[in-house]
Amino acid sequence: MRRVVVTGLGLVTPLGADVETSWANILASKSGAGQITKFDTEGHKCTIACEVKPKDHEYGFDPDKRVDHKVQRQVDPFIVFGIDAAGQALEDAGLEEMDEATRFRAGCSIGSGIGGLPGIESESLVLRDRGPGRVSPHFVHGRLINLISGQVSIKYGLMGPNHAVVTACSTGAHSIGDAARMIRDDDADIMLAGGAEATICPIGIAGFAQARALNMSMNDRPEEASRPYDKDRDGFVMGEGAGVVVLEEYEHAKARGAKIYAEVVGYGLSGDAHHVTAPHPEGSGAYRSMEMALKKAGLTPADIDYINAHGTSTMADTIELGSVKQLFGDAIGGVSMSSTKSAIGHLLGGAGAVEAIFCILALRDQIVPPTLNLHNPDEGTDGVDLVPLVAKKREVKAVLNNSFGFGGTNASLVMTKVD
């Protein structure tokens, strides 16, 4: 069977515009949260978010680095983040330049949960206030979710599968899992896979606030608002950014002497069939997703050293934890499980990919990232190492990454070190 390995990484997060800066800040227990600067939050119940920082900031994002000026003007920010992260991943893999035969076998699977919400919002106002003749001719293709894959394929000449997953907050994990299958099934040798999101805009914040999903009680202390598993958690903090990996068929990577970070050994998917926003109360969807990923990997719970949890800082955290405990049984004592959403917020469609990258870096550096603000663990957390407050050095040979989305859609990835 064709094996799939990770040979390149790219990140744009609220804690850094590249992989190493984001990771260093995560391990240093920094928070990317703050008051929203992108719009006037007057009248909003939630005024905080984890924004990607502007380019004059210490770890700000400079869109000019990898995205053409013209493209920047035409597309929503989630596409700009996605193009940049994809470019980083290709550079990291040493694949910025590929011959035509290689590019025929290289594709994209970079999705988003919501897509171009800020642009839909602003152009709707243009339509209402100034009429249809003032709507941008780039409105549609500047907002479409599959246009990260579209733009990246054009920029780098990738002529293999051109795919984009839309499964809410599971998008990033499904994108990587689906792309790994495309390589395994011989549709491609190289796939750029991941997700991006940028919905910190008035309608995005208002919509999630009205759905009672966001933290609205800690607007005065944003860095403390994302607190997965803590008794005082009260909703997620919205993040933004992108994560993209280069997946490559193992022999292909070996033949060109590529640096290999990890192998994607397991992928599980399931549906809750229960409620549009709430997870199944017994976590049965999460359980089956993780169980399937482990089975595909040929591993048992005792083999897993680190879980990057979905852990959004909502009531659902304990449901996920319950299903992990149920699946792991006695092996729960040997695993560390944390939520990096405590530091960078919830990147929605980008979350699964960004968190998969943190899992890969945990494998590389033999250290697991912390769950910030976990001062008073909630009931049911006994006996589980949730890596409170500070990163922890430990052996990491196999990792599990969970992502669950609105609509009751679940995805789990298992990755291991390659010797």
Add this chain to the structure above:
Amino acid sequence: MSDTPDRVSKIVVEHLGVEADKVTQEASFIDDLGADSLDIVELVMAFEEEFGVEIPDDAAEKIATVGDATKYIEEHKG
């Protein structure tokens, strides 16, 4: 002297992300400045905004160079 050419040029530079010295009156939007048909739709909208003129679709279709745009605007602006 009219400031129309400079204002047209500024809009073209901003929208297409090209060097200002490439935006001559003779320059073709598509052949010289890398625009596609949608970019031209957007440029025409920007000209309409900037100069308060209306450029109907049949006239817009005939605008191929920076000079064509400047000439149309000069002839039709209020």
